[in-house]
Amino acid sequence: MTAxxxxxxxxxxxxxxxxxxxxxxxNAQQTGELKEECQEFVGKIAEFQKMxxxxxxxxxxxxxxxxxxxxxxxxxxxxxxxxxxxxxxEQKQLQALIAEKKNQLERLRxxxxxxxxxxxxxxxxIDQFSTT
Amino acid sequence: xxxxxxxxxxxxxxxxxxxxIWSSADSVLSCGDDHTIxxxxxxxxxxxxxxxxxxxxYPTHVSQVPGQSKGGRNSSNLFAVTSSDGKxxxxxxxxxVEKSVxxxxxxxxxxxxxxxxxxxxxxxxxxxxxIWSRSGMLRSTLSQLSCCIYSVAWSPESxxxxxxxxxxxxxxxxxxxxxxxxxxxxxxxxxxTDWNPVNNLILSGGEDCKYKIWDSYGRLLFSSTAQDYPxxxxxxxxxxELFAVGSFNSIRLCxxxxxxxxxxxSSTGSxxxxxxxxxxxxxxxxxxxxxxxxxxxxxxxxxxxEYEVTLVSRKSVEVHNVxxxxxxxxxLKDRVxxxxxxxxxxxxxxxxxxxxxxxxNFNTPSIFELRQGxxxxxxxxxxxxxxxxxxxxxxxxxDGRHLCNPKIPSSSNTLVLNSRTLALSPDVLAVKDNKDDxxxxxxxxLSGKPLGDGRPVVHKLEIIEVHLSQCGSLSDRFLTLVDxxxxxxLASVQKQGGNYSLAKLTSMVQSLSWNTTVNMLCGLSDSxxxxxxxxxxxxxxxxxxxxxxxxxxxxxxxxxxxISFYHExxxxxxxxxxxxxxxxxxxxPAVLHRLVSAGKxxxxxxxCRFAKDGALWGSLAAMSLKDRDLNTAEIAYAAIExxxxxxxxxxxxxxxxxxxxxAEMALFCGNxxxxxxxxxxxGMIYRAIQLNIDLFRWERALDLAVKHKTHVDTVxxxxxxxxxxxxxxxxNSKFKKYSQGVNLNWENIQAKIDHDLAx
Numbered sequence: 001m002t003a004x005x006x007x008x009x010x011x012x013x014x015x016x017x018x019x020x021x022x023x024x025x026x027n028a029q030q031t032g033e034l035k036e037e038c039q040e041f042v043g044k045i046a047e048f049q050k051m052x053x054x055x056x057x058x059x060x061x062x063x064x065x066x067x068x069x070x071x072x073x074x075x076x077x078x079x080x081x082x083x084x085x086x087x088x089x090e091q092k093q094l095q096a097l098i099a100e101k102k103n104q105l106e107r108l109r110x111x112x113x114x115x116x117x118x119x120x121x122x123x124x125x126i127d128q129f130s131t132t
Numbered sequence: 133x134x135x136x137x138x139x140x141x142x143x144x145x146x147x148x149x150x151x152x153i154w155s156s157a158d159s160v161l162s163c164g165d166d167h168t169i170x171x172x173x174x175x176x177x178x179x180x181x182x183x184x185x186x187x188x189x190y191p192t193h194v195s196q197v198p199g200q201s202k203g204g205r206n207s208s209n210l211f212a213v214t215s216s217d218g219k220x221x222x223x224x225x226x227x228x229v230e231k232s233v234x235x236x237x238x239x240x241x242x243x244x245x246x247x248x249x250x251x252x253x254x255x256x257x258x259x260x261x262x263i264w265s266r267s268g269m270l271r272s273t274l275s276q277l278s279c280c281i282y283s284v285a286w287s288p289e290s291x292x293x294x295x296x297x298x299x300x301x302x303x304x305x306x307x308x309x310x311x312x313x314x315x316x317x318x319x320x321x322x323x324x325t326d327w328n329p330v331n332n333l334i335l336s337g338g339e340d341c342k343y344k345i346w347d348s349y350g351r352l353l354f355s356s357t358a359q360d361y362p363x364x365x366x367x368x369x370x371x372x373e374l375f376a377v378g379s380f381n382s383i384r385l386c387x388x389x390x391x392x393x394x395x396x397x398s399s400t401g402s403x404x405x406x407x408x409x410x411x412x413x414x415x416x417x418x419x420x421x422x423x424x425x426x427x428x429x430x431x432x433x434x435x436x437x438e439y440e441v442t443l444v445s446r447k448s449v450e451v452h453n454v455x456x457x458x459x460x461x462x463x464l465k466d467r468v469x470x471x472x473x474x475x476x477x478x479x480x481x482x483x484x485x486x487x488x489x490x491x492x493n494f495n496t497p498s499i500f501e502l503r504q505g506x507x508x509x510x511x512x513x514x515x516x517x518x519x520x521x522x523x524x525x526x527x528x529x530x531d532g533r534h535l536c537n538p539k540i541p542s543s544s545n546t547l548v549l550n551s552r553t554l555a556l557s558p559d560v561l562a563v564k565d566n567k568d569d570x571x572x573x574x575x576x577x578l579s580g581k582p583l584g585d586g587r588p589v590v591h592k593l594e595i596i597e598v599h600l601s602q603c604g605s606l607s608d609r610f611l612t613l614v615d616x617x618x619x620x621x622l623a624s625v626q627k628q629g630g631n632y633s634l635a636k637l638t639s640m641v642q643s644l645s646w647n648t649t650v651n652m653l654c655g656l657s658d659s660x661x662x663x664x665x666x667x668x669x670x671x672x673x674x675x676x677x678x679x680x681x682x683x684x685x686x687x688x689x690x691x692x693x694x695i696s697f698y699h700e701x702x703x704x705x706x707x708x709x710x711x712x713x714x715x716x717x718x719x720x721p722a723v724l725h726r727l728v729s730a731g732k733x734x735x736x737x738x739x740c741r742f743a744k745d746g747a748l749w750g751s752l753a754a755m756s757l758k759d760r761d762l763n764t765a766e767i768a769y770a771a772i773e774x775x776x777x778x779x780x781x782x783x784x785x786x787x788x789x790x791x792x793x794x795a796e797m798a799l800f801c802g803n804x805x806x807x808x809x810x811x812x813x814x815g816m817i818y819r820a821i822q823l824n825i826d827l828f829r830w831e832r833a834l835d836l837a838v839k840h841k842t843h844v845d846t847v848x849x850x851x852x853x854x855x856x857x858x859x860x861x862x863x864n865s866k867f868k869k870y871s872q873g874v875n876l877n878w879e880n881i882q883a884k885i886d887h888d889l890a891x
Contacts, residue, residue, distance in 0.1 A: 092360060093381070093397045100395040107391075107711035110688070114713040118702070121716045 134394030135376075135385045135415065135427040136445075142179040145170065149418035151194040151405040155209050155225065157483060157505060160407070160416045162424045163191035163213055169227060172416075172424060179424075183227035190216040193242045193405070197249045197266075212252060214240035220254055222268060233268045236260055242283050246290035247329055253293060255281035261295060263306070274304060282322065287348070288329035296322040301336055303350065315350040318342060324365055330372030330550045331388055337363025343377050345390050353692070354390025354708075364402045369412035371508060372550065374429070376415050378403025383417060383427065389692065391710035400425055410506055411469045411483075434473040437699070439491055441473050449480060451494060460494040462487075472510035472517070474697075475648070477530050479517060481507045486519070488530055498532035508549065513556045514602065514648075516577065520549045527561070527577055536580025541567060557600035560609050560625050562589075569594040572613065574625055589623055589632045591615060599644055600625075601651045601667075604729065608651055610667060612637070614644055620655060622670050635670050637677075638662065645695040645703075650725045654698050654717075659689040661703065665721040665747055669754035672801050679750030679772050686715060720748055728755045733764045746772055760797060792819060799823070812836075818843055818888035825850050834866060846885065849876050 145164030171182040216239035236256030259277035303313040320339030345354040361380035377384040401420035451460040466482035553564035565571035571588035597614035696704040753768035795807030824833035
């Protein structure tokens with residue numbers, strides 16, 4: 001058994017530069033690589049997150065816009081409907097007013113008729129004098 | 133006429149406004165579901181918080197103690213508010229709660245003060261109706277019913293209560309023994325009722341979208357067509373001439389006959405409550421959007437001869453002369469309350485002054501300050517006019533001079549006066565007695581003193597209308613009464629034999645009016661127009677009365693027409709639907725009246741011959757008989773083919789003695805007591821006895837004979853003959869007594885008679 005093996009048993013290694021190491025040089029190297037790769041991965045993920053974030057915010061904005069438009073559409077649709085109703089009630093009101101005016105007109109017509117009749121009678125009365 | 137709406141800019145209630153009331157002529161109190169009572173000033177249009185109610189108090193109805201506001205302004209008023217928590221609250225004018233009383237389980241829906249202000253009635257969801265004293269103590273529970281009572285109203289005398297009961301209306305007297313009147317009023321639930329103290333009519337509005345008018349017996353007088361929305365509120369104007377109907381987004385102004393003056397639309401939601409101002413010119417409404425809306429009546433239109441007067445706006449009046457097309461615009465300082473146009477004078481009452489315009493000159497009116505702001509009506513006569521307010525009546529001349537203030541005794545502290553129970557003529561004023569419904573008081577119109585000995589004209593039935601003839605002297609002044617049965621009675625305002633003699637003229641008349649220029653009377657029953665050319669004929673020769681009248685059916689008048697006025701030769705009639713119909717009547721009777729009053733009998737006869745009208749001859753007969761012009765009477769009676777009367781008149785004409793002639797005339801006129809008295813007075817005993825014998829008043833004849841110790845045998849002789857003719861024997865003990873031992877000799881009797889007649 002060499003000294004190296006003895007050292008390896010106790011978890012100590014020498015690297016190429018004869019420095020004492022607690023990890024096997026290969027492992028240490030791979031670990032180093034892994035770390036670098038991880039860092040790279042984290043960087044990429046962060047970038048991705050940023051991109052997704054902006055995407056989400058854009059979508060949100062869009063959703064809000066859509067919601068707003070939707071409400072607007074519903075509102076105007078309701079308004080349209082209520083205008084129809086409003087018109088209907090206005091029409092009803094106007095019709096009621098017209099009916100009232102018609103009544104009034106009828107009253108005045110009757111009054112005029114009576115007056116005309118009276119005029120005729122009075123004229124007849126006057127004629128009675130002019131003929132006799 | 134129409135309502136001019138005005139929604140004030142000032143903020144209203146933040147929740148539904150539920151009720152309003154006029155606290156004075158220019159201020160209104162309104163309650164709302166936002167638990168506040170607001171006070172509105174109409175002059176500025178501002179609202180201010182009068183009172184904040186508890187957060188659990190939802191006001192439902194407000195009512196003010198009547199008869200307090202003397203003078204109208206700044207008086208301390210007590211009002212009561214009912215609320216949905218089953219209580220009512222008494223408030224002083226300052227808005228302080230004087231008292232809160234737990235009244236009902238569930239909401240109190242309506243609460244009203246009686247007209248004398250002594251009792252307060254509440255009705256609630258629990259179906260109970262309770263009456264409370266002025267201090268808020270429970271007096272009695274009037275009814276306990278199974279459904280909620282939406283509305284109650286007092287009768288004019290405050291002795292009965294009207295309430296809604298589902299689809300029915302019920303009138304219940306306060307006296308437990310009184311009879312209940314109950315009728316189905318609407319097809320839907322009745323939401324609102326009102327009972328006017330002046331015209332005694334009942335209004336109701338229901339969920340069936342109709343409003344109806346009833347009389348106090350529950351008879352239907354008018355029913356509207358179905359409106360678009362249920363009737364949420366209804367209210368009589370205090371004068372009883374108009375009423376307002378509130379519904380969703382609309383308010384209607386209607387005449388008391390039911391026809392609609394105008395319809396106004398607003399966008400304030402349903403009108404929860406309507407209140408009229410005391411002068412009947414303004415309306416306040418509580419709207420469901422929290423606003424309080426105000427309205428006043430404009431475009432009131434009057435006509436007289438060639439003049440047309442229109443109230444253009446609150447403070448301006450326009451006069452139009454139709455003949456020369458002249459327009460006059462009259463501007464006034466204050467709000468116009470009442471207008472009246474008659475006898476060539478226009479009277480404009482504003483809130484503080486009275487303006488009298490002569491139609492000859494509209495530039496210089498006579499103006500005087502009113503003693504009291506609240507004039508309820510104007511009545512005009514030829515030389516003077518009358519203003520009635522809550523304190524009584526005042527007569528003024530047309531130059532604005534105060535003539536008198538007749539003292540009218542009133543039964544309670546409220547004085548119910550209206551143009552139907554009051555009549556003014558150039559010299560006499562007649563007023564229905566407030567204490568006794570069957571009596572009419574007469575006053576001298578110029579001095580205000582009671583006429584004669586001040587005793588009233590008493591009729592046996594309740595009087596509903598009083599009219600006076602308008603022309604001639606005091607001896608031509610006749611009073612016409614219309615009683616509860618719509619029978620017309622006529623009486624001279626001068627007593628005859630210490631009593632007013634009431635005589636029935638006709639029956640079943642729905643409207644009556646005297647002519648303004650000649651003493652003629654016209655009456656309307658259904659669509660039949662009757663004109664009495666000479667109503668006093670009733671006292672002259674009752675049998676001739678039917679031939680002094682003109683009768684004609686006018687189918688176009690319909691059923692419930694009402695005479696507006698009868699001026700010169702035109703009768704103006706308001707039809708049921710509100711159209712004014714003028715009817716021409718013959719001008720001859722007016723001419724005849726004028727000729728007769730000038731004593732021109734010849735011309736009168738010639739006029740009748742020319743007109744060839746039976747009624748005219750009849751009138752002339754009665755007139756000539758009244759004035760004892762026998763020649764004319766003979767001609768007139770002959771013309772209407774009353775041969776017996778011509779004969780009789782001929783006989784009377786041949787009588788030499790003045791007294792006997794007078795007595796015979798009186799007898800001819802159907803008066804049997806007066807001639808006897810006058811004959812006895814002038815010592816003609818035999819004639820008096822003979823008069824009684826002729827009238828088959830045997831006992832009286834015998835009494836007279838015995839009393840004057842003459843002609844006992846004559847009476848017995850005639851009695852004997854009378855009995856023989858009838859084949860009867862004597863049953864009268866008096867005659868038996870006197871006939872004992874008397875030897876009847878016709879020759880003796882004959883001689884005595886001849887002797888007396890010659891004397």
